[in-house]
Amino acid sequence: MLWVSAEAVASHATAAELDGLTGRIDDRMHVTAPVSRRARGRADGVVVHYAHRLPESRHPTANPPRTRIEDTVLDLVDVAARPRDVESFVTMAVQKRLTTSTRLAAALMRRKKIRWRAMVESMLVDVADGAQSPLELQHLRAVERAHRLPKGCRQSRRAGNRVIWIDVDYERYHTRVELDGRVGHEGDGRFRDRRRDNAGTVAGAWTLRYGHTEVFGEPCRVAQEQARVLCDRGWTGRPRRCGATCTIR
Template sequence: MDFDDLLAAQRGVVSRAQALAAGFTVDRIKWLVRSLRWQQVHAHTFATFTGSVPYEAQVWAAILRAGPGAVASHRTAAHLDGLCDDPGPVIHVTIPADRYVGGKIDGVRVHYAHRLPRTRHPAATPPRTRVDETVLDLVDVATHPRDAETWVTAACQRRLTTPERLADALGRRKKIRWRPMIEAMLADVADGAQSPLELRHLRRVERAHGLPTGRRQRRSAGHRVIWIDVDYPEHHLRVELDGRVGHAGEGRFRDHHRDNHATVDGHATLRYGHADIFGNPCTVAAEHARVLRTRGWTGRPRSCGPSCPVPMIIKETGRQDAMPLS
């Protein structure tokens, strides 16, 4: 590869070793920097242009500074692959565990991995870890289980990977944080739960209270295709779980049209947000149970714990329904 092709591939960034191999001398490189034709990004790493350094060029500079075998990883790789919209303030690179990067690299965090030859993407540029491995790297450094859930569900929701592929990658790791939770979650994601909100509804509302299992992310075709978050088709009940994205402005009007259309077709719609599902799952379960029972469900909800009010709420509701009208 000639020097111009190398620069094009690396977004205009080059290491001193690459420049020397292309025929530049040390004095020539110093003059280019002093004359502001090139700019030094890190030690022995240069942008061969003036002005601001674009993000991908910054990533290339971090990789070249970290040395042979280095790849973008963690949140940096996630951003490059479209897994997250915000790359964060630090560029993450991973290098083989048998190497060591001396000195601090400003704005760069260096990770070390024994399995890097197997987790590196074979063709992506800038070099980075495979998507499945990126997700699991982020899970491994997550400090809260909800953060780990978010990475897994986002990767599947954005169709960057599948629960099956993540499970395969997880099986090849000897050590990883949150393993039992991730193994259980992948099964739930495979059943249609596409966000931490939907996982919470499945586990803390439905399962914890013995409610029927809804069909998740069901495609309903009519005049226009709609997706139903949770559907109980036998009881003509739909549940919509509203995150902050897609449910403001035009999204809110689409929700109203969808709810109205469902009502016309004889379906009831219950709608909840994060505060409901994470803050009051028992109250949500009680509302589900009330509506389901009026629509033919013959089961009875159960308590999820000593302080759960669901059985008492349902019992009191039954008494009120049985009271004669005066």
């Protein structure tokens, strides 16, 4: 990085890999330098970015030098081509406990220009509400809110002989929703899921389980199914249709 500038730091996909946010998503090295230190020449496999506020976004102690995790996330957001990628970067950072929605919001406020700003601002409200993956965000928006179902408690923590996490807990109605993306639900995760679901059933809680196919592909059917279970468990409200093509009756 020294041939770019003595103040240059790893950023974007390179910093994300160094911090464990992502695996290898780009074979090129990404470096950010101050706008006042334009690099002379080019190097194969190196992408140079420039920033006005690099002293603020530079991590004070990380070695090799790189951007702070919040700025790394927002850098990836700024160059993301798809909304789904934006969701993944933001929720992954919080899910892995590398940062918080509050710190991401503060970093976002310091930026004058960034792509997908409105989407990220909306997402951070939902992430602060407990949604920790694109699948959980989709359930919150397209199933629960869109059909006016009761508000669930997301990522609730139950402690007994062992700590368990519940994706969406409608505790008042003794109903839980588990959202199975691949991460955390393979290998040993499958056995933890079984123990948690069985323990919930013993305690009187019913568990509904959905994956990407149902939540992204059939949110209205999922909402109708949830509404029926919630009504059976004491909910006195009624779901609403989310649009003209909604299948809820």
